[in-house]
Amino acid sequence: MRKFLLAASVLALAATAASAQPRRLSVTIYNSGQTLVEDARTETLAAGRQRIEFKDVSPQIRSETVTLSAEGISIIEQNFDYDLLSPQKLMEKAVGETVKIVRTNPGNGQQVTETAKILAVNNGVVLQIGDRIEILREDGVPTRVIFDKVPPNLRARPTLSVTVDAAQAGPRETKLTYLTGGMGWNADYVALFDEKNGKMDVQGWITLSNNTGVDFADAEVQLVAGNVGQVRYSPPAIRGAGTVTGTAVPLADFYLYPLKERTTIAQAQSKQVSFLDVIGAPATKAYRLDFNSFNSQETPIAAAVKLEFAAGGGAEPMPAGTVRFYVRDQQGNPKFIGENEIGHTPAGSDLSIQTGQAFDVTVQPTLVTADRRISGRTRYTMSYLVRNARPEPVVVQLRQSGVGRNGKVIEETVKGRRLNADTFAWDVPTPANGETTLTVTLDAEY
Secondary structure (H helix, E strand, O other): OHHHHHHHHHHHHHHHOOOOOOEEEEEEEEOOOOEEEEEEEEEEEOOEEEEEEEEOOOOOEOHHHOEEEOOOEEEEEEEEEOOEOOHHHHHHHOOOOEEEEEEEOOOOOOEEEEEEEEEEEOOOEEEEEOOEEEEOOOOOOOEEEEOOOOOOOOEOOOEEEEEEEEOOOEEEEEEEEEEEOOEEEEEEEEEEEEOOOOEEEEEEEEEEEEOOOOOEEEEEEEEEEOOOOOOOOOOOOOEOOOOOOOOOEEEOOEEEEEOOOOEEEOOOEEEEEEEEEEEEEEEEEEEEEEEOOOOOOOOOEEEEEEEEEEHHHHOOOEOOEEEEEEEEOOOOOEEEEEEEEEOOEOOOOEEEEEEEEEEEEEEEEEEEEEEEOOOOOEEEEEEEEEEEOOOOOEEEEEEEEOOOOOOEEEEEOOOEEEEEOOEEEEEEEEOOOEEEEEEEEEEEOO
């Protein structure tokens, strides 16, 4: 049936197309899947009651969120018409109506036109032509269906109509604002680590996706970092808080990232926009292992490899996303070494991101003694054997939690420090192709 009705549908679309209006679009995309659309158009209004039609609104519009503002008007009612014009819909709305059927003889090209009444459109079109009942054939015989008009309740595009009362006639700017689903954004980062020089290059990309069903042309785009009305993401620990600078703008308890240039986000499109380019930010590599209890391990544990640097080179915030790390091989070609996620990170915050595990740097913990005291406290003696099979010396960060707020270190072979109420840390230097043993005696609360 679609091929029979294609010509009629195209003619109907052309007949109902409206002339373009001056338009300024702004879209604010949230992590939660909601988007705030601000659609400013110039309308020429008559005095008194009338209806304004806004075409090309999102088919996923939340109609209860619509607001319209313009000077000198009051709003009476609004309707969202989303029953879209198509060959199938055109047939369905024409049930009981009379149309013209034009058939072309494939042999001689002669056309025959008949008047038909549409009786039903249920898994096919049933017609009454004169005193006979026919089914609209789909056997390849060239056939057209001609309609006199487009039903008033069918729209070529999703249309919001607003009935207003204007105090006076004349052109004025109207601003339509609404929330819609169907759009999203996420951040991705490519980081090139230069271990020898202690530098990191970071390039950030914003990926915009549009599945609303409509294009947003030449739009001003802003991104909101943070989930409105819900918390779903727990970011990794950030060492030290920084002041948000750069392009991010505070918005309540979130941050707003405006893109530098207007862009078009087409329907069913995924678009990438560059937003961060940091060259030569100071960076270091660290080996770390965290222990949450006082136990022995029969086999050594590979240390986690972490890359540490300031968010955005210290000058730009970094929205939540995935960071992918690369290093150059001996030929100078970048090679992928790992990836991880970060949370929304203010500029100036220090990031410590795990890229993988080092099979050649290991730690084997051993519980030497556990002495339960009358006070309810326990004195533990732990031995940590750190092995380094690399050709250069390394420093391994060891963290032991479970000590408690009132716990303390009695003896230690490497000077440590308290990180927080429950955790102590030691930086253990280990020679190339060698090993170091850290022995610690602690009084724990538990």
